[in-house]
Amino acid sequence: MSFIESKNASNKKVQNDDINTTSEEKQPLLQNKEKYKTYKRRWYVLLVFSVASFLQAAVWNTWGPITQSAEVVFGWEDSQIGMLPNLGNIAYIITVFPACYFMDTKGLRISIMACTVLLLIGTGLRCITYEPKYATWLSNFCAILNGISGTVPCAAPAQVANTWFPPNQRTSATAVVSVFNYVGIALAFVIGPQLVSSPKYQNETHFQNNTLTPNRLAEDLYIPTHDNQRNNTNSSEEFAASGLLFLGSLFIPSKPPSPPSVSASTERVVYRRALLKIARNKAIWLIGLAYALPAGVYGSWGTVIDVILNPQGIGQTEVGWIGFYSIMAGCVSGLAIGRFSDAFMRHMKLFLSVMFGVAGGSFVWFTLMCVKVIPFSTAQVYISTILGGMFLSGAVPLFYELGAESTYPVSEGVTGGFLTWLNNLFGILFFFMLQIPNIGGCQS
Secondary structure (H helix, E strand, O other), X not given: OOHXXXXXXXXXXXXXXXXXXXXXXXXXXXXXXXXXXXXXXXXXXXXXXXXXXXXXXXXXXXOHHHHHHHHHHHOOOHHHHXXXXXXXXXXXXXXXXXXXXXHHHHOHHHHHHHHHHHHHHHHHHOOOOOOHHHHXXXXXXXXXXXXXXXXXXXXXHHHHHHHHOOHHHHHHHHHHHHHXXXXXXXXXXXXXXXXXOOOOEOOOOOEOOOOOOHHHHHHHHOXXXXXXXXXXXHHHHHHHHHHHHHHHHOOOOOOOOOOOOHHHHOOOOOHXXXXXXXXXXXXXXXXXXXXXXXXXXXXXXXXXHHHHHHHHOOOHHHHHHHHHHHHXXXXXXXXXXXXXXXXXXXXXXXXXXXXXXXXXXXXXXXXXXXXXXOOOOHHHHHHHHHHHHHHHHOOHHHHHHHHHHHHOOOOHHHHHHHHHHHHHHHHHHHHHHOOOOOOOOOOO
């Protein structure tokens, strides 16, 4: 073979090698042997967690919408009405991190089952008696159990979404579970006043003793009495719903056979290291404070809005509709924003600033009416609270997603637990303000 022929053969070999190399470079260096798949059962899992969030919130908001009746019948004061949901918040912040560890080690199925059992016991205790002395203790104990039962439904939305849903459905799935919590609070505003008679007042300070008694409240709520064996429609139906929820939780798996995405299959940081990473992560602290300060105060404020508006002469039925419409406005906006979040992800800071600015202005408007700086009217109360709820609650699902992204690869359950821990902490601080005498009501 001549030198030229040898050179040509060498060139052909190089060219063939280049062609082979090019074709090989098109193949991924690491073959992905794991198949990503979604399952229809994810909607059932989402339903169970959403109903758990809904029911826990409804039980948490039992007494606020019927404040006037409860104070007359049980001899409670505004501070006691505020303390009942506050006990739930206190129990939550004490137990949420152990619950997150339980979720990480035992899985979603066992965790939600444990929470539904606590919810079942708590609602069952409230059906025992209506006697003021014992009913007060049982209501307090139910509030504590209910607060513990809310740890998984409130902390797990992002984890449920990441475990079961593909990336393009995660924000919507997170929004659904989060919004159901607010729907539970909203419906409690309507159902309570519809079942319980409002006390009729002879004047501004004295109520007619013959209009509402423990027996009458028992009949309205269908609490079992010696004279009337009807079941408590409010508490007993919550108890029955808790039982059905527990049965439903028995049939959900902890995770799908195949993950829906890469992030769902990624091994997460162990629990203790996850807490340390969150504690040192400035971004999640800023996100958490931006979310928890307004949302925590607003959620607690809503449960005692009857206490705030009662001195102005607005009955608890009317207050119930005010609370219902304001929270439902936030639910609708939360679902809409969660569904179309990709459209404004690049302008998230501006978008959230505008939403919180409008919400803040609405609550300033409400406050100015309460302190008589501007004339008070029921129509303005409706408008201001609806706008405030719409723009404040609508941003909640975005904060869950931002928090999960800022702490990745920390488990979404731990991040969600941290965010809701801050939320409840600010709620507790707000409720403790009701222990200050002569605070919390509009000026008459």
